[in-house]
Every structure is written in structure tokens, then in C-alpha cells.
Amino acid sequence: MRRVREILKLHKDAGLSTRExxxxxxxxxxxxxxxxxxxxxxxxxxxxxxxMSDQExxxxxxxxxxxxxxxxxxxxxxxxxxxxxxxxxxxxLQVLWEEYAEQHPDGYRYSRYCDLYRAWEGRLPVxxxxxxxxxxxxxxxxxxDKVPVVVDRRSGRTRDAHIFVAVMGASSLSFxxxxxxxxxxxxxxxxxxxxEAFGGAPRLLVPxxxxxxxxxACLFDPQVNRSYCDMARHYGAAxxxxxxxxxxxxxxxxxxxxxxxxxxFGRLRNRxxxxxxxxxxxxxxxxxxxxxxxxxxxxxxxxxxxxxxLDAPELTPLPAEAYQYAEWRKRRVGLDYHIxxxxxxxxxxxxxxxxxxxxxxxxxxxxxxxxxxxxAVHMRSSGNGRHTKVxxxxxxxxxxxxxxxxxxxxxxxxxxxxxxxxxxxKIMEDRPHPEQGYRSCLGIIxxxxxxxxxxxxxxxxxxxxIQARNYPSIRSILEKGLDGVPARSRGDREPIAHGNIxxxxxxx
Numbered sequence: 001m002r003r004v005r006e007i008l009k010l011h012k013d014a015g016l017s018t019r020e021x022x023x024x025x026x027x028x029x030x031x032x033x034x035x036x037x038x039x040x041x042x043x044x045x046x047x048x049x050x051x052m053s054d055q056e057x058x059x060x061x062x063x064x065x066x067x068x069x070x071x072x073x074x075x076x077x078x079x080x081x082x083x084x085x086x087x088x089x090x091x092x093l094q095v096l097w098e099e100y101a102e103q104h105p106d107g108y109r110y111s112r113y114c115d116l117y118r119a120w121e122g123r124l125p126v127x128x129x130x131x132x133x134x135x136x137x138x139x140x141x142x143x144x145d146k147v148p149v150v151v152d153r154r155s156g157r158t159r160d161a162h163i164f165v166a167v168m169g170a171s172s173l174s175f176x177x178x179x180x181x182x183x184x185x186x187x188x189x190x191x192x193x194x195x196e197a198f199g200g201a202p203r204l205l206v207p208x209x210x211x212x213x214x215x216x217a218c219l220f221d222p223q224v225n226r227s228y229c230d231m232a233r234h235y236g237a238a239x240x241x242x243x244x245x246x247x248x249x250x251x252x253x254x255x256x257x258x259x260x261x262x263x264x265f266g267r268l269r270n271r272x273x274x275x276x277x278x279x280x281x282x283x284x285x286x287x288x289x290x291x292x293x294x295x296x297x298x299x300x301x302x303x304x305x306x307x308x309x310l311d312a313p314e315l316t317p318l319p320a321e322a323y324q325y326a327e328w329r330k331r332r333v334g335l336d337y338h339i340x341x342x343x344x345x346x347x348x349x350x351x352x353x354x355x356x357x358x359x360x361x362x363x364x365x366x367x368x369x370x371x372x373x374x375x376a377v378h379m380r381s382s383g384n385g386r387h388t389k390v391x392x393x394x395x396x397x398x399x400x401x402x403x404x405x406x407x408x409x410x411x412x413x414x415x416x417x418x419x420x421x422x423x424x425x426k427i428m429e430d431r432p433h434p435e436q437g438y439r440s441c442l443g444i445i446x447x448x449x450x451x452x453x454x455x456x457x458x459x460x461x462x463x464x465x466i467q468a469r470n471y472p473s474i475r476s477i478l479e480k481g482l483d484g485v486p487a488r489s490r491g492d493r494e495p496i497a498h499g500n501i502x503x504x505x506x507x508x
Contacts, residue, residue, distance in 0.1 A: 004058050005048070007032070008039060012046050038062070075104045077113070079120040093117065135314025137169035137240075138202040140191070142182050143257050145265055149178075150274045161279055163264070164190035165257050168198065171306035172296070176260050176287050178279045185325050188231050192323050198307075200315025201235035208241070226328045230360075234323040236316045263290050327361045337393060341366060343385055347393040348376045409441045416448060417457035419464060426469050443471040451478045459483040 003025070010021045011032075022032040038061045039046075048057055077100055085091050097113045108116065146160035161178040164187070168174075175194040179186035195201050207228075224239050232239045264286055273279040291303045299306060331339040337353045338345040346366050348357065352375060360367040361380070368376040378388050406428065413421040424444070428437040448456050459477040462485075463469060468477070477483050 003054075004035065004039075004061060005054055007035060008046070011036060035061070075107050077107075077117075079117060082117055083121065133314070134170045134310035135168075135200070135202055135312075135316075137204045137206050138166055138194070138198075138237075139169060140164075140166050140194075140205060140207045141257055143176075143261055145261055147178060147265070147268060147273070147279060149276060149279055150272060153274065161273075161276060162186075163260070163283075164194075165260050166191075166194040168202070168307060168311045170310040171303055173198070173291055173303045173307040173311065174260060174287060176264065176283050178276055178283060180276065184225065184227060188227065188323070188325050191231060195235060195318060196322070198315065199312065200317055201237050202311075202315060203237060204240045205232050205237050206240050227326055230326055231323050234319065259290075260287075324362050329359045329361065330356060331359050332356050338387060338389075339368065344381045345387040346376070346378045347387070347389045349393045350395045406438075409438065409445070412445050413441070416445070416453045417460065419457050419460040420444070423460040423464055423469060423474075426464070430469060440471045444474050447475060447478060455483050 007021060007025055007027075010016050010024065011018060016024075018032040018036060019029050022029040025032075042060055044060070052060075082093075082096055085096055086093070093114055094110070097110050100107060100113065107113075143163040143165055146162055148158040149161045151157055151159045159180065161180060162182050164177050164179055164182075166175045175197050177190055177193055179190055191205070224241065229239060264283060267286060268282060271282065273282070291307075293302065295302055296306070301309075329341070331341070333339055333348055333353050333355050335353055336345075337350040338347050339357065339359065341359060341361065346368070348368055352370060355370060357375070358369040360369065364380055366378045366380050367374055376390065376393065378390075381388055409424055409428075410421060413424045424437075424441045427440055427444075431437040444456075444460075447459075451459075455478060456474075459474050459482075462477055462483055463474055468474070
């Protein structure tokens with residue numbers, strides 16, 4: 001803006017000549033004389049009104065900025081249409097200007113076209129400029145386009161691969177890989193691969209509001225997927241989802257996705273990939289060129305050089321073991337203090353029966369939590385309908401019963417006597433399943449503490465003779481003292497005389 005008011009003060013108030021004023025302010029004498037003539041022709045009195053600003057005074061003398069008398073007016077584009085078209089994929093100002101120039105050959109040149117659009121865009125709602133600190137944020141997103149991969153060589157059937165993209169906030173170092181889906185296992189595996197490629201973990205992970213990361217989107221308190229939080233916690237990071245429907249919150253990764261799409265898809269369009277590994281090898285090669293060879297004009301350095309300078313020193317070292325995907329489920333503990341996971345039963349401490357617990361499943365382990373505290377852990381087993389039980393989870397009465405095995409029962413019976421050993425063997429043989437005879441055998445063995453080993457052995461002999469192989473019979477023999485009375489053989493029995501009984505003479 002010209003310093004009209006100050007220059008005129010030197011001439012009008014100080015009484016200096018136009019030549020002397022021109023020398024002092026560094027303008028040509030002809031320019032100074034033209035300024036005085038314009039002011040005299042404007043009809044304004046000296047001094048000009050106080051409420052008139054410097055810009056209004058200049059426009060009063062020289063007209064609106066950028067306008068020249070007699071200049072031909074060029075056709076003006078509809079900037080709202082231009083702005084709307086700029087939001088479409090792969091549309092640039094260069095493309096839109098070429099279309100404009102075809103319709104209006106006498107229109108604006110490209111540089112002026114861009115200047116006018118930027119000036120119009122400046123009247124739109126302002127955007128906060130984000131400053132990214134080294135090692136602070138990692139932005140995550142998936143590219144919109146997909147890459148076809150041949151999965152059946154005979155039929156030529158293809159399957160689309162999704163492209164995962166991650167970019168560091170400060171250096172713009174980028175990572176990309178292909179997965180079959182965007183579901184939670186593939187998404188978390190891509191996160192792990194990205195962090196390993198960067199060699200460290202940032203303080204914040206910034207995903208969008210996809211369901212794999214955010215269960216319930218909210219401006220103030222979003223609910224983040226528990227497995228996603230576990231992965232972030234494993235690497236010492238926190239999760240900061242973007243606001244719903246606010247793509248400018250992750251403008252860094254949005255721009256990176258566009259760069260990756262233009263950098264990858266154009267170069268891969270004529271290649272045929274016969275597996276996800278082959279596609280990822282090609283992506284890794286191209287991303288290395290993007291990060292290590294392309295120089296960012298505004299910095300004069302590559303992304304890799306900026307990463308080594310800004311991000312790498314601030315990243316958190318990776319843990320010794322990579323994160324292993326875990327799935328969370330809710331279960332209610334049954335009366336038998338077990339939970340059912342995929343047709344296999346795992347025990348918990350008996351005092352937590354009937355309680356609702358959280359179960360963390362990995363490929364190898366089953367961890368059970370109650371109110372955030374781990375109460376049990378097991379090795380994961382196949383769904384065979386069986387039980388995995390920990391001895392300490394059982395109540396004392398169940399533990400005592402559980403300690404009795406067929407071998408121990410036989411060992412205890414042999415200690416008391418051979419007749420009792422033979423009796424328990426017969427009891428377990430008579431049952432369809434040996435475990436069905438455990439209780440009867442245990443009850444018989446425990447009668448030793450009440451009646452003694454000698455009487456119990458004699459009672460076992462009598463029970464074998466009369467074919468009374470069960471606990472109630474043995475107890476009855478001992479309580480009635482029949483263990484001391486030998487069983488009579490058939491030859492010792494007296495004949496029974498009765499009118500309704502035929503004697504041996506009848507059969508002769």
C-alpha cells in the first residue's frame with residue numbers, strides 16, 4: 001500500500017517541495033507530482049477526514065487495487081464449481097485450468113488463475129495449521145482404491161487387496177502394505193509391521209473413526225476398541241481418534257494416501273500379482289524409493305533424512321516381543337466354576353462362580369479377568385468338549401475327591417488287604433465307566449477309620465461271597481457284626497420241609 005497520507009503531510013503541513021519530498025521518501029519526482037495532482041482533483045479538503053482509512057484514501061485517488069482504466073475484463077470462472085471439483089479424486093488446478101482455457105482462449109493464464117482461486121478460497125472458513133512434533137503422532141488410514149491379486153492361476157480369479165497407509169507427523173515418512181481385509185486382525189497386524197518398519201513407537205496413534213478402532217464415535221469421549229487399546233498399550237502409545245466427519249484432523253495421512261495412490265497405483269497398473277507377498281514386496285520397493293530418493297522441495301531433504309533427524313530420536317523403543325493379536329469376549333462362570341470357549345471348558349477359582357468375566361483370547365493362551373484383574377490363565381486348547389482344570393481353583397472338598405484316581409484307590413485297597421483290593425476291582429469292573437464306581441470305593445475305604453482295617457478286610461471277604469458289591473452292603477455287614485460270621489456254603493444248609501416244596505425224590 002502506498003504511504004499517501006504521510007507523503008502528503010510532508011508537502012502540505014511541512015511545506016516541502018515535491019522534489020524534496022520525493023528525495024526523502026525515495027520516489028520519483030514525477031510520481032510525487034502525480035500524487036499531488038490526484039489529490040487536488042479528488043475534491044478532498046486537507047487534512048482528509050479522520051474516519052477515512054489509508055486504504056480508502058488510496059482507492060479514492062487511484063481506484064480499486066488491481067484495476068486499470070480501459071483494461072479488458074476477462075471471463076471469470078465459477079470458483080464455487082472449481083472448489084467443488086477440487087474435492088474429487090485426482091483433480092488438480094492444472095486440469096481445471098486446461099478445461100477453462102479450452103472454453104475461454106482469451107481468459108486468465110495459469111498463474112493468474114491459481115492466484116484468483118487462492119484468493120477466493122481464502123474467504124472460506126479458516127483451517128488451523130497443525131504443528132507436528134518429532135515422534136509425537138502416527139497417522140493411520142486405508143487407501144480408497146484397491147489392487148487386484150490373482151488367487152487362482154487356473155481360473156484367473158482375482159481378489160482385491162486393501163492398502164494400509166501410515167505416516168509420521170513430523171517427517172512424513174510413509175509406510176504402506178497390502179492386506180486382504182480391513183478387519184481388526186489384519187489392521188492390527190499392519191500396525192505392528194509399520195512400527196517395526198519405523199523402528200520405534202510414537203506417543204500417539206491417530207486413526208479415523210473406522211469400526212475396527214472406534215466402537216462408538218463421539219466428539220468428546222470416543223469408545224475405542226479394547227484390542228486396539230491393548231496393541232497401543234503394548235507399545236507404550238495412546239490412541240487419539242479424529243473427530244467424526246473431520247478429515248482435516250488427519251490431513252497429514254489424507255495427503256499421504258493421495259501421494260501413495262499416485263505413486264503406487266500408476267506404477268503397478270500393468271503388473272500382475274499372484275499373491276499378497278508378491279504385492280507387498282513391490283509396495284516395499286516403491287515406498288523405499290519414495291522415502292529415500294524423492295526430495296521435499298520445501299525442506300530440501302528426503303523423508304528418510306527428516307525422519308532420522310526429527311522422529312527417530314523421539315520414538316519409544318519397541319518391546320522385546322511383538323504384539324500378538326488378542327480378542328476379548330464376555331462370559332459368565334457356570335456353577336461348576338468353568339467357562340465355555342469354543343466348546344472347551346476352562347476353570348476359574350470356585351469363589352467366582354456365577355460372575356461375569358472378560359476373556360482375552362490369543363492363539364496360545366486364554367486369560368480371564370474380573371474387574372480388570374486377571375484371575376486365571378490357561379493354555380488354549382481345541383474345541384473337543386473337554387475340561388482344562390487347575391487344582392487350586394477347586395474347593396477343598398472337590399480337591400480331595402479329585403485327588404482320588406483309580407490307581408490311588410487300588411493302592412489304598414491293597415494296603416488294607418487283598419480282599420478289599422479284589423472288591424474295588426470288581427466294583428469298577430461292574431460299572432459302564434470306572435469313574436462311576438469311584439464314590440462307592442471311596443466310601444468303602446473310608447470305613448477303615450470307623451471300623452478298622454481288619455474288620456473291613458473281613459467284611460470285603462463276606463461281601464465277595466454273597467455278591468454284595470456296593471457301599472450300603474459293606475456298611476450293613478460292619479454295623480451288624482456279620483464280618484465275624486463266616487458265610488455258609490450250600491452243603492452246610494439244612495433242608496427246608498414245606499408242603500409246597502418238591503423234594504429231590506420228585507425229580508427221580
